[in-house]
Amino acid sequence: MSDTNIQDLEPKGVQNDELHAVENGRVVSTEAVKEMPVKELQLNNSGKPHEKYMVDARETRTNYFDPVVWQQMKGMAEVFKNSGALGSSENASTLVMKIQAGYEMGMKPIESVKSFYFVNGVLNIFGAAVVRRLREHGWRIEYKDEENKCAATITKGDEIYSDTLTFDEAKQSGWVESYGKLKPGWMPGANRKLKLRYGVISMLIKTYIPEVLGSAVDIAEVAMDTVPLFEQSNNEKNSEIVSNSHDEDPITDSQRKTILALAAKHEIKVDNIDSMSQKTARAWIAGINQK
8 A cells, every 4th residue: 555654744744635534654656455355444343343443533634624724713713702802792703604605715814704794693794895996806896875865887808797776675675764863874975875875786696697695695885785684574473463352442551651662662653553453453563673
């Protein structure tokens, strides 16, 4: 059986993917193992291959998994978390996910940490990083900004894709308001301009060139508005308001106090509260508590 002494390998580690089975300080070629006579493939008492021909998956580098890189990622994640520079919402596990996603997309560790953002458990990539991804994939981007409207065109060779997004369309989609108030990101000015740009780019990418998103699901600035809508819809399906004999009776004092307290907490203006029925009041309270 041919083998290679581990000391003969380059200092940086095993360069040949075929050299990965380790036995008694030696790296044994998998091809050599395949070519061994059957009588040399010793079996243990259980009938399974002898341990000396088995390789721990955690120590085996494949196209899918590199244990050295994995250990480095976990080490970096712990250091980044302990630095206190990333906020209380970050932990070692989420940092490893970000670093791994960036690794799959050709990013460096710090770039990965800065480029990804979780929205309700969904991994998304920030708009600035998406623009860079487009350029790395050879796409050229052009915007045409108008009041409450953005048109975008992406071009690569003979491929040209265009789309538009208006503030009214975003509003109709439920993106721009929360608890009846305009979200800060959708305030008139630069914030709204960026939201419209990222919104139209998201539509173009998901429709025509989804590979640009890599391991991410969507652009983070867009997902902040869209992901909660899906969850709200699911919650509404699972929280039907049970009817009772007092549904059409006027709102009770207890319901009125609860609604006023919730409205003050969320800075919401409540109109015609005294004209509400008990069922309407229960639905209003349930809706606010789901958000």
